[in-house]
Amino acid sequence: MANDSYEKIIKGEGADSHNVDWKKLRTFCQKLFMTQGMPEEEAFTAADCLVDADLCGVPSHGASRMAIYLKRLETKVVNADFKPVLEKEYPASVLMNAKNGMGMVAGVYAMELAVKKAKESGSCFVFVNNSNHLGMVGYYVRRAAELGMLGFATTSAPPAMAPWGSKASFLGTSPVAMAVPGKNEPVLLDMAPSLVAMGKVILAAKLGSSIPEGWALDANGKPTTDPNEGMKGTVVPIGGAKGSGLSMFSQILGGIIPGAKYGPHVGSMWDDFVNPQEMGHLFVAVDISKMLDLDTFKDALEVMRGEVKGLPKAEGVSEIFMPGEIEQNRRKERQKEGIVFSNVVYEELRGLGEKYGADFII
């Protein structure tokens, strides 16, 4: 596996690979979470979010993170069982305290609250503090879209990127994600403000593969293809000042406004098991049907989709994809044909089953 490229891993083409049924994987992850005191339903939510990342080809945010999430629950630096508290509540904005619980559980709770209130008011912003790593942020906005809403989400994040003009890691590679409901599938954009997310560099390091030049700079600000050096350095913002500015706003929206930590103040998920991360997030929902009939919207979006997919293709391109379409295709395919795991991740999962006492059913 060590010599397989990241691209191969994404496609599930690595050597020594294992084909895994997604529902069994989800149940296994759920049971693992339950061993650490998470209630059944919350454990399902967290597992579903992780497995969905594997389904749509974002393995950096998938089951490869079970080990660290479990360790954080085991060391009680993250609360397994919690009830979010609404500290401020208005018709179209909420401040929610996630009581240092699992980010995925807090995220789903917050997004569903935003949707519920948007149904009344038209739109709603839910700012979240005292939370933890969210997993794949596209997961939450897809849920909003499936409920007929425009969904938006972002989060504060630990430092991984230098503000434009600096060479020091300060900004998080906080994703911004947005989605709208489509006739068949949502149109969904889930993007880090860097050319690639640090998660991809971390996974490459874990798998011993190299990274393409242009993904990351080392601690001295020099380009590197060694993911271990990249992890000590920074990733590169898209469009220079633009990607840098986007992340700055994610730290403001997900950090300063909810009263949470941002960038350099967010504790490491990987090696601090004493101090809570105190991350913050923002979830937004807008009720499209209050502006125009939802079917009319979906029809218009379908027209745009047809226009885009029918455009003349650039050289070497066989199909033009809408935002989120590649991931949706992968999800469908992998739900049918299984998720392919590298041996490294597969054996790690087996080890977690043994360590925490959950049947290894995958």
Add this chain to the structure above:
Amino acid sequence: MANDSYEKIIKGEGADSHNVDWKKLRTFCQKLFMTQGMPEEEAFTAADCLVDADLCGVPSHGASRMAIYLKRLETKVVNADFKPVLEKEYPASVLMNAKNGMGMVAGVYAMELAVKKAKESGSCFVFVNNSNHLGMVGYYVRRAAELGMLGFATTSAPPAMAPWGSKASFLGTSPVAMAVPGKNEPVLLDMAPSLVAMGKVILAAKLGSSIPEGWALDANGKPTTDPNEGMKGTVVPIGGAKGSGLSMFSQILGGIIPGAKYGPHVGSMWDDFVNPQEMGHLFVAVDISKMLDLDTFKDALEVMRGEVKGLPKAEGVSEIFMPGEIEQNRRKERQKEGIVFSNVVYEELRGLGEKYGADFII
């Protein structure tokens, strides 16, 4: 002037230049708008938006556009005097019909409405249809920030960029702009989803200067340094699929949801004087003070600002700037020392004064 670079023009260092007082310029533009039937207050708003672009170094969206705006009013393809109509209204969302009036007037109206309703509800989305070109979108979010709010805005726009995977112009280089109030000045990001806005290519063509490679592709999808060829082709999205996806969402939020036109369906501002553009926009305001005390927010933002500005600088960088800081510095400097216009733009303005009967007071 023809041989001066775009960078020189931005800095007001071109040959044959004229130093202009911003308040006189604003009054001159206001009077010009009034010759075409715009009411005094609305004419002031439109002039203020244009002159603000010149003040902060975005001349592509400044007084260099007076000629085309006046021509559109003169030909009555844009309504000089209009009252926006609220077609749908909820506590936190509004659908507003701009009655084919000037985009700047509709934009300020919509943003102030969003602010007013956010004060009640916590947040508000105002979707606008039946509108026209907005000018510099940062103008509107700055106004929200000055009123103590988080402001966000975007717009549909005529085609200038190929969706990722295609070589055909389809997406607008729709800006997304966001701002929050600061202790002294707002933190403000106003970014096109392309490496540069098509407006910069258009201005370079007007001034007969070349453009840097990487800004634009010609009609065949090949890189070009000739702005005239670039105007026939496309600009390049930041981060590939990411910038492309951002623009797709601007077309959805500013086009499809409000029931306005987007991308290839938006009529040209430059050569169609019969069919209204039917552009759409989105303005969002969030009342930060409902989440935390506004001074506490500003203090925290000031801490972040200090942290960022104190980071180790990249090679060749003398100062690290917050989003919007360069523009704010330019505004202050030019309010004191004047705006420098190229002879081309200056003489065009003199000609407009003669043509439309407004005293050339600048």
